[in-house]
Amino acid sequence: MRLTDYTDYSLRVLLYLAVQGNALSTIQDISQAYGISRNHLMKVVQQLAERGWVETVRGRNGGLRFVEHIRDLTVGEVVRATESDFALVACMPDQRGEHRPCVISPQCRLRAALQAARDAFLAELDRHTIGEITQPQGALAALLGMNGAIPILPVASAPMPASAPADGGA
Known part of the structure; x- marks a missing residue:
């Protein structure tokens, strides 16, 4: 069984916002964090808001945020609601x-x-809540580049270059 991109993106948005807590985020923030299309996320966010899982704030300093009581929402509930x-x-x-x-x-x-x-x-999937799978939040926040953190990406180790002699080679 393979879940649709719509379900995948719905879960990603909820995870992102759960890690952000009460802070407002934009669709652009989420798009950049995951490297997915902003346009794909717009419909997802609209429908998550219609379900009452995401709060949207309009205006110049607007955005969206996680609705706190949704931490107890199970992954299974999200999948059932988003899969057709x-x-x-x-x-x-x-x-x-x-x-x-x-x-x-x-x-x-x-x-x-x-x-x-x-x-x-x-x-x-019903055994796991959105709140539970966002732990530890600090590690997820770093991977998502939140709060000015630089995402931690796996880097292949390369041999260190030989250092030049301190006296300039003389």
Whole structure:
């Protein structure tokens, strides 16, 4: 199962804002931190605000911020709200209850196995809250370049150059 970019970006926005706490952020801040398109984030942020998960502040010094009570929101709840289809195969009912008939349905055990796997996947996501997965916040803040911090990126170690003699080589 692969989550859509929309769900991925929704989770990233919530994580970013949770780490920022009560401080206002802009879509541009989040876009730069993750290296993703500002345009892609605009629709995501609008719908997160409509759900009451993000507060938007209009005006010159506006932005958006995390709604504090959402720290207890589970990753599973976010995924369920942002994904449009959990039918892993065509014979499973989609969001509208529609499915494609299959000739082996009366004896098929695959659909039940896939349903159980999907349910286990979502149950695991339900065990983790947005607040929990943002810990430790300091480390995430540094990786996201918050508060003027320079993002910590893995660097391949290179051999140190030989130093020149102190006397200038004489």
